[in-house]
Amino acid sequence: MAPFPRLILLFSGKRKSGKDFVAEELQSRLGPDVCTILRLSGPLKEQYAREYGLDFERLLDASNYKETYREDMIRWGEEKRRTDPGFFCRIVVEGVVQPIWLVSDTRRLSDVEWFRDVYGDLVKVVRIVAMEETRKRRDWVFVTGIDDAESECGLDQGVAFDWVITNDGDQLSLEAQLEKLLQFIQDSLQPPPNI
DSSP, rough: OOOOEEEEEEEEEOTTTHHHHHHHHHHHOOOOOTEEOOOOHHHHHHHHHHHHHHHHHHHSSSSSSHHHHHHHHHHHHHHHHHHHHHHHHHHHHOOOOSSEEEEOOOHHHHHHHHHHHGGGGGGEEEEEEEHHHHHHHHHHHOTTTTTTSSHHHHHSSOOOSSSEEEEOHHHHHHHHHHHHHHHHHHHHHSSOOOO
């Protein structure tokens, strides 16, 4: 088990809402020694690539290569989760030493539940939202079997979000929201007051 973090932010949102972008912005401001980005899809893609003889690195990028295998990867990942809901969560936190963890691709209630069960109140859930028009400008196209699957809709209900970040291309608005979240993160790094 990894050392206990000071704060874990679980990011959720639709494809092309900007989850990775927001997580990368936060990490760039906090620094890689303080903050790490964890991707649940990383161990999923690595295991899937190994099992099917695919290029793991290409499954990590935003290419058409990944999109070619997305639907089958989702199905395969769901099968793994059915037998062990914490399978990918346990793998992704192994060996992490930074005090701030940003899980940039939380997609299922079982992911949120696993982190809350293991780390309790250190876990906060952040929803990234973007209008459909904005997502289309980012090359999003609705795909049946993907955009209506649990991997995209699993956190649309049943989760209370601690933060909601609107990422519609208004840089000033996004900056103001990020500053508030950064202040919250910085506060979590402070030692608890003596009582």
